[in-house]
Amino acid sequence: MKMEKKNIDWANLSFGYMPTDLRFVANYKDGKWDEGTLTGEATVQMSECAGVLQYSQSCFEGLKAYTTEDGRIVMFRPDLNGERMENSCKRLEMPVFPKEKFIKAVEAVVKANEAWVPPYGSGATLYIRPFMFASGPVIGVKPSDEYQMRIFCTPVGPYFKGGAKPITIRVCDFDRAAPNGTGHIKAGLNYAMSLHAIVDAHKAGFDENMYLDAVTRTKVEETGGANFIFVTKDGKVVTPKSNSILPSITRRSLMYVAKEVLGLEAEEREIDFEEVKDFAECGLCGTAAVISPVGKINDHGKEICFPSGMEKMGPVIQKLYDTLTGIQMGRITPPEGWIYEIK
Ligand code: PLP
Ligand code: COI
Secondary structure, eight states: OOOOOOOOGGGGSSOOOOOOOOOEEEEEETTTOOEEEEEEOOOOOOOOTBBHHHHHEEEOOOOEEEEESSEEEEEEOOHHHHHHHHHHHHTOOOOOOOOOHHHHHHHHHHTTEEEEEETSSOOOOOEEEEEEESSOOOOOSSSSEEEEEEEEEEEESSSSSSTTTTTTEOOSSSSSTTTTTTEEEEEETHHHHHHHHHHHHTTTTSSEOOOOOOOOBBBBBBEEEEEOEEETTTOOOEOOOOOSSSSOOOHHHHHIIIIIISSOOOEEEOOGGGGGGOSSSSEETHHHHHEEEEEEEEEETTEEEEETTTTSOOHHHHHHHHHHHHTTSSSSOOOOOOOEEOO
16 A cells, blocks of 8 residues: 655745655765664764864765656656765765665665655655765874764755746856866855855855866856756757765766757857857756746846747747656656656
8 A cells, every 4th residue: 555645735845954754874984884774763973073073074965756647756857866975975984885775775764764755747746865974083184983964854846936037147256166176076165165155145045156277267057056058049958067065966967968858959068158148048057946047147247038938938948948857757758767656
């Protein structure tokens, strides 16, 4: 028998945290990971001198589980999240949690919280947050000897208020990541870097920041929590190439969909901020953002207004959105290996 769903107003959820029944926890000590287990304990107790508290040694992932049209529960490309977390750990001198174990643990968490997976058509999804942090004490600057890996999930609605309504962003004078830094991995410290900039942007009435490259400030990078995709006036999909942005799984999937499913031209290349005013459509893509259309970019008072306007998505971004979400919700046959069914 199917588990009864929680009594939640799914349609009105925002992107927030709500503790669910069970989460996964594994500990790394004496050079190895323990088996890991599911626990009801949502709080963490650790040394006051833990590496994460002193030197921010932590990384995380974000992926979603969906209820499909025919009632299955699926995840979208969890192998790529597992792979990216391995890369984050290596760059941060943290022990790798192998991606095969990652997928199994994520699956166990979703299964254990089936009652919290939003129903098909509700507009909500189950956001899954795997994360790892240095739990052992360090006072000299060095990697910790002990770590904890946890995975919780929480039902969420749209990342930006208003859902699919176009947002307004601003060109940001703060930098998020440096060349040869940590912009290409999902380190918690990247997000700490962006907090002042996002609070400042919100105060000024903008939804997000557009970061430019830290060296020349002429190339488009990404926002605090999503990659960019643009559509040129002749219908080509373009996305910034940079070694200091997060390799978004959504973006990689959309570029494939553009080319192989929709038959569009799609290119990953350096994008000059100067070109942006000539583009037809702009969107932010990511697990949380899905594809959020951008209507306007404010460059120090000068506005770039996309022809798609402030009311709805442009036509190409709409097609990409419909195809991606169609694949995720089981309405469209997925490319091989993209959908992982929880059984
Ligand atoms: N860029 C940043 C900085 C992010 O935090 C995210 C979210 O994970 C993304 C891009 C989008 O990545 P993905 O599509 O893998 O969720
Ligand atoms: C995600 O999309 O999973 C992220 O981690 C972005 C974050 C800003 C919520």
